[in-house]
Amino acid sequence: MKHLQNALRPAGTVFGLLVLWWGLARFSGIPAFLLPGPGAVARVLVTQSGFLFQNMLVTLVEIGLGLGFGTLFGALLALVMVFSRGLQRWLLPLLLLSQAVPVFALAPLLVLWLGFGLASKVLLTVLVIFFPVTAAFYDGLRRTEPGWLDLAQTMGASRLSMLLHVRLMAALPAFGAGLRIAASIAPIGAILGEWAGASEGLGYIMLNANARMQTDVMFAALVLLAVLTVLLWVAVDMLLKKLLHWAPDH
Structure with a gap:
């Protein structure tokens, strides 16, 4: 029930x-050319399903690679900052500075430098998601229960052992929260990259459809993007619930 x-x-x-x-x-x-109804959009989804699905797969690959690399980079950065206070003093300001420049302002530059292919979209997705992953994981690592650390130290655990076996395990729920946020915003980077310059993908379809006043096609691509984002979040959430079944909030 x-x-x-x-x-x-x-x-x-x-x-x-x-x-x-x-x-x-x-x-x-x-007017319908400004706001097409659900029926018109559904017809586009049916009649152009092959074309839309092919471009959706392109966007999905960009999002998946960006999410994977961004999560890995964010987790490593958080671990480095916790393990080395000297590097933390240098990296933390750079981490905050990376959020001072809007990603959409960097999109044309990255497309210019890396081309219209996959690399620019993946890098933009990494730039969008690595901050919430790093911030959540770093905060979780810093907020480990002091009693657990004292107990591990009493038992003769090294600093590395306490990091790997105590602080890391205690920070996994916070890391999961950051990963859920990353999954929900990862499509932003891929779509921004496709808007800045691409030859395929859902963002490319939306941009071309908008220029041709094909609003129903644009809405169809937008619906697929929304469905893709929700499914990605659900998949990440289910995976985290399996892996973190011992955490009460997961």
Whole structure:
């Protein structure tokens, strides 16, 4: 019964949004070329399914690689800052400075330097997600229960052993929270890169459709992107629940 309720709640939300969308398109007087109805978008999803699915796979690869590399880089950076106070004093300001420049301002430069291919999109995705992963994991590592560290030290554990076996395990729930955030915002980097310059992908479709006033095609790509983002978040959430089953909040 509980699983049924958990499934019905998001289904009800989606249904309500579809009804609201249909009502706005049908009765608001907004022209169809500005706000196509769900039916028009559904027709595009069916008639151009092959083309849309092929480009969705391109965007999915960009997101997946960016999420993987960004998570790895963020986790390593957090570990380095905790393990070495000297490096922490240098890296922490650089970490904060990296967020001072908007990613969308870097997108044209990265596309210019790395080209229209995969590399620029993956790097943009890494830049979008590594900060929440690093910040969450670093905070979790710093906030380890002092009593656990005292006990490990009393038992003769080295600094490296305490980091790997005490602080790391205690920080995994915080790391999971950062990873969930990263999964929800990872598509931003890929889409920004495709908007700045690409020859395929959902962002490329949206940009071209917008220029040609094919609003139904643009909405279809947007729907697929939303579905992709939700599925990615659900997959990460389910994986974390399996791996962190011992943590009460996971």
